[in-house]
Every structure is written in C-alpha cells, then in structure tokens.
Amino acid sequence: MDSTIIILCIVAFFAGLVDSIVGGGGLIQTPAGLILLPNSPIAQVIGSLKIPSFTGTFFAAITFLKRVKIPFVRLLSFSIIAFSASYFGSFCLTKMNNAFMKPVIFIILILIAIYTFTKKDFGQASKNGNLTFPLYKGLLICLCIGFYDGFIGPGAGSLLVIAFISWLGFDFLQANAHAKVVNLATNMGSIVLFVMKGSILWSIAIPMALCNAVGGFIGSRLAIAKGNKFIRKVFLFVIIATLCRLGYDVFLH
Numbered sequence: 001m002d003s004t005i006i007i008l009c010i011v012a013f014f015a016g017l018v019d020s021i022v023g024g025g026g027l028i029q030t031p032a033g034l035i036l037l038p039n040s041p042i043a044q045v046i047g048s049l050k051i052p053s054f055t056g057t058f059f060a061a062i063t064f065l066k067r068v069k070i071p072f073v074r075l076l077s078f079s080i081i082a083f084s085a086s087y088f089g090s091f092c093l094t095k096m097n098n099a100f101m102k103p104v105i106f107i108i109l110i111l112i113a114i115y116t117f118t119k120k121d122f123g124q125a126s127k128n129g130n131l132t133f134p135l136y137k138g139l140l141i142c143l144c145i146g147f148y149d150g151f152i153g154p155g156a157g158s159l160l161v162i163a164f165i166s167w168l169g170f171d172f173l174q175a176n177a178h179a180k181v182v183n184l185a186t187n188m189g190s191i192v193l194f195v196m197k198g199s200i201l202w203s204i205a206i207p208m209a210l211c212n213a214v215g216g217f218i219g220s221r222l223a224i225a226k227g228n229k230f231i232r233k234v235f236l237f238v239i240i241a242t243l244c245r246l247g248y249d250v251f252l253h
Helices: 002-022 026-036 042-065 072-093 099-118 135-151 156-168 172-196 202-226 228-252
Strands: none
Touching: 002 026, 002 042, 002 202, 002 228, 026 042, 042 172, 042 202, 072 135, 072 172, 135 156, 135 172, 156 172, 172 202, 202 228
C-alpha cells in the first residue's frame, strides 16, 4: 500500500502541473487511481481524487488571480452556479451510468483539436481586453460545464478554457484564470456530495492533495512566465491525450 501511495503522489504532482497550465489533470489522475486501487469502489476512488484536484486548483487559482483581476460579483456568481451544477451532476452520477456520454465527448474533442490546430491565433490574443461581456454567457458556461464536471469530469478544465476563449473572446491567460475559479467551485460541489456519502479515502486523498498543490503552484507560474504560446502547446497535447484515453474507452475497453 505504501508503494501505491507513493506512485499516486507522483501522479498527483504531474496532474497538478498539467491541470494548472491548461486543465485536464483528471485525465492523468483518474485512470491511475482506478488502476492502482482496483479493490476500492469507483465512487470512493473518484471522490478521493477530488481532494487533490481541489488543492492543486486552489493554489493555481491564487497565482492566476494575482495576474488577472476578476470582479468580485463575477467571481461570486460564477462560483455559486458552478458549485450548484457540479453538486447536482455528482448526484446524478451516483444514480446512473454515464458511459453513453463518452462517444459524444470523443467527437467533440476531435472537433476541438481540428479547430485549434487549424486556427493558429486561437487564444493567442485577447479579443476582449477589458474582460466585459453579458453576464448570462459566463453563467451559462459555468452551468453546463459545472454539471459536466460533476457528472463525467475528464477534460472539464480544458472545456472551460475553450468556452471562455471562443465565446467570451479571452486569451489563454485570461481564460485560464477564470477557468481555475470555476473549476475550484465545481470540485468543491463534488467534494461536498462525496463527503456526505462517506466516499473519500482520506489516507490517500491527503498526501495526493499535497503533491497536487505543489504541481499546481509550479505549473501556474510556468504558464504565466511562458505566456499564451506555451499554454497553447500544452493545451493541444492535453486534447490529444484526452482523445487517446476516450478512444480507448469507447472502442477498445
């Protein structure tokens, strides 16, 4: 068991690193948890992995918010909607099988990858320098992807980045800052539900959380230092990794 925790902690560090740069850390962490903890109920594994996801996102969010200022009203409203949607999504997850969604997500991610590869200026420059937009657009993003994160999960951070860039006109740095705040709220929504149901293995969750937090701190500073081009490259890598993972689940597993 000790060696399993060590491996999971290493995985958590890299998941936090990737997640803080562009999202998608769950694509690293979740498969590892399911493979290394085969005797634990899936709800326990998923619930336990939400704790390190939260800590990594927390430290990444703090770092990004020092660079990108988000108005308090927007911060609060986004967080409330994302928390509620994620809580409801996690509740639905405990009631039904979500495997039918994977082929749909697979197709969506192929379209995202093609769009990002062909559109070289995607997220490279802000089309919305003052970060103003109709509030309902941001709330709708938080509602839809918040539910998705609670119900299915993988790639939610990347989807938030895409939505903020394509619909609100942000660049990668602006989108990442907003995505981290929303992702923090979605993780908390799921955590509250899983804690209420007693589905968290704290002996695994806490050491993983510490490692994920370190990865999140380092990754967010890298993203800010390297800028939009670096974030775009990592973004494309994560999208391709997501496609490979979901492709395996849909066609081979």
